[in-house]
Every structure is written in structure tokens, then in C-alpha cells.
Amino acid sequence: MPLSTFRVAWTPPRTWFVTARLLEVAAVVAVLGWALQSWQVYESTAQNFGEDGTPTGAPPFLDRVTLFAMYGFGYGQAPFSAPLACLVLLGLVAILHFAQPVSHASVLRWEVFSLWAVVFLGNVVLVLSVVVALVRGDPNAPPDDGVVRIDTGPSIIEVLAAGATLPVLCLFLLSVSALWWLRLPVDFEAPDEEPDPSVRRPRRWRPAPAPDANVDDLTLDGVELIEPVERLHPRDDDGDGSTPSGYDDYFRRF
Known part of the structure; x- marks a missing residue:
């Protein structure tokens, strides 16, 4: 059976519209997975144990934010869904720019902005948690009582510096997508520049055929x-x- 029988009889604008919608669904799934993973990490910070191993009350809120920044996306455990959502947003803006015409492009433009706002707020929350952790300090750090101890691993500054690369990278990608989103035309149905009716194109005169021409x-x-x-x-x-x-x-x- 020839493959041509399986082709979809869609126009190019309709095809680009469906492609953009599929990418939007992919971005939504990535954001939901990212939010669920972050919430699970934050909930795990409520587990606190005393010196004898018995459970105690949950630590203060700022300590939980610090632990979230250290173990949520620090220590090289950065979620992959955040940069994936940013790259999908760049792809959506590229479709709106270079695949014109696109069906319902004005609607897609504001859908892309809504996704952009959600991803932007998520990365801002990660950056703020890093700032809180740097100010608050490591709640699990041993007391400075003059006792010599073995190397306990990287410091909190090293851990947060490694983990902060993810939200900072995402914010850069979001800035690029926002720059090109602002360059989109206001009305997608009309051309970017209307021709000036006062400027008339020069008339093209047809030359006469040669005498011996057919x-x-x-x-x-x-x-x-x-x-x-x-x-x-x-x-x-x-x-x-x-x-x-x-x-x-x-x-x-x-």
C-alpha cells in the first residue's frame, strides 16, 4: 500500500497549528512533572529526627526551604523537566515566527505567554530558595565546638552554586523566548507592513516580437x-x- 494514502489532508497553517498544540501539551506535562517532583522534595523536608533517632517536629519553614534548595536541585539532582519546558517554549516561538501563516496564531501567542509565565515563576521560586539558603545557612551543619571532624563533603555554598545553575540557565532561555515573543506581530491575520497606496509600481512594457519570430x-x-x-x-x-x-x-x- 503506498504511503500517500496515509497522508493527512491538512493545509500547512493547520499542520503548524496542530504541531504547536502538541508542543504545548509536552510543555504542560513537563511543568506538571517538575512541580510534582519539587513538591515531593519539599514534603520530605518535614521529616526531622533527634540525636537518638526518634522523630521530632518539623523544622521551621526557612530551614525547610534551605533543605529543599540543597536536596531538591542541589547535589546534581536538578530536574530535567525545567530546561525541557524552556526549550519547548523556544520551539513554539520559532513556529510562530518562521512557520507563518499559522492557524489561530493569535490564540497560540497568548497560550505560549501563559506557559512562559508559569515556567518563569517556577524558576524564580528556585532562585529565591537559593538566596534564603545562603542567608539561613545549613541547619544540619555540626556545631563549631572545636572538635576535629572528618571531611563532611561540599559546603552549602558549593552545593547551592551547583544547583543554582539550572534556574539561572532557564531564566536565560526564557529571556530569549520573551524577546522574540515581543517581536511577534500584533495581528497575525494581516501582513506586517501594509503597502503604501501612494507608491505605484512602474508599469512593465512588453517589447514587440522580432520580425522573424514565431x-x-x-x-x-x-x-x-x-x-x-x-x-x-x-x-x-x-x-x-x-x-x-x-x-x-x-x-x-x-
């Missing part, structure tokens, strides 16, 4: 040249000038 084979600008013919009947001065001519017989052939 008039039946000559075409200029896609229009067939019609060989002049004589009238079949002379014009009557008393009539209205609507006597038949050779041109009438010529057009009757079509």
Missing part, C-alpha cells in the same frame, strides 16, 4: 501573444461599432 510560440509574462487579425466585416458608420471581428472568432475557440 508569434504562436511567444509568451511574455505568462500571457500568450495574439496575432492581430482583420475584421470580417467593415465597420458601419451608422451602427454602434459592435460588428464581429477576427478577435471574436479567436476567442470562440476556447
Whole structure:
């Protein structure tokens, strides 16, 4: 069976519209997965144990934010869904720019902005949690009592610096997509620049064919040249000038 029978009879604008909608669904799924993973990490910070291993009350809110920044996307555990959503948004803006015309492009533009706002707020929350963690300090750090201890691993600054690269990278990608989103035309149905009616294009004059040219084979600008013919009947001065001519017989052939 030929593959042509499976083709979808969609116009290019409709095809680009469906492609953009599928990318939007992918971005929504990525954002939902990212939010669920972040919420699970934050809920796990409520688990607190005393020195004897017995559970105690949940730590203060700022300590939980610090633990979320350290273990949520620090230590190299950055979620992949956040940069994926940013890259999908860049792809959507590229479709609106370079795949015109796109069906319902104005609607897609504001849908892209809504997704952009959600992803932007999520990355801002991550950056703010890093700032809180730097100010608050590590709540699990051992007390400075002068006792010599073994190396406990990277410091909180090193952990947060490694984890902060993800939201900062995402914010840069979102800035690029916002820049090109602002360059989108206001009305997608109308051309970007309306032609000035006062500026008229110069008239293109058709050159006369050469004397030895075959008039039946000559075409200029896609229009067939019609060989002049004589009238079949002379014009009557008393009539209205609507006597038949050779041109009438010529057009009757079509």
C-alpha cells in the first residue's frame, strides 16, 4: 500500500497549528512533572529526627526551604523537566515566527505567554530558595565546638552554586523566548507592513516580437501573444461599432 494514502489532508497553517498544540501539551506535562517532583522534595523536608533517632517536629519553614534548595536541585539532582519546558517554549516561538501563516496564531501567542509565565515563576521560586539558603545557612551543619571532624563533603555554598545553575540557565532561555515573543506581530491575520497606496509600481512594457519570430510560440509574462487579425466585416458608420471581428472568432475557440 503506498504511503500517500496515509497522508493527512491538512493545509500547512493547520499542520503548524496542530504541531504547536502538541508542543504545548509536552510543555504542560513537563511543568506538571517538575512541580510534582519539587513538591515531593519539599514534603520530605518535614521529616526531622533527634540525636537518638526518634522523630521530632518539623523544622521551621526557612530551614525547610534551605533543605529543599540543597536536596531538591542541589547535589546534581536538578530536574530535567525545567530546561525541557524552556526549550519547548523556544520551539513554539520559532513556529510562530518562521512557520507563518499559522492557524489561530493569535490564540497560540497568548497560550505560549501563559506557559512562559508559569515556567518563569517556577524558576524564580528556585532562585529565591537559593538566596534564603545562603542567608539561613545549613541547619544540619555540626556545631563549631572545636572538635576535629572528618571531611563532611561540599559546603552549602558549593552545593547551592551547583544547583543554582539550572534556574539561572532557564531564566536565560526564557529571556530569549520573551524577546522574540515581543517581536511577534500584533495581528497575525494581516501582513506586517501594509503597502503604501501612494507608491505605484512602474508599469512593465512588453517589447514587440522580432520580425522573424514565431508569434504562436511567444509568451511574455505568462500571457500568450495574439496575432492581430482583420475584421470580417467593415465597420458601419451608422451602427454602434459592435460588428464581429477576427478577435471574436479567436476567442470562440476556447
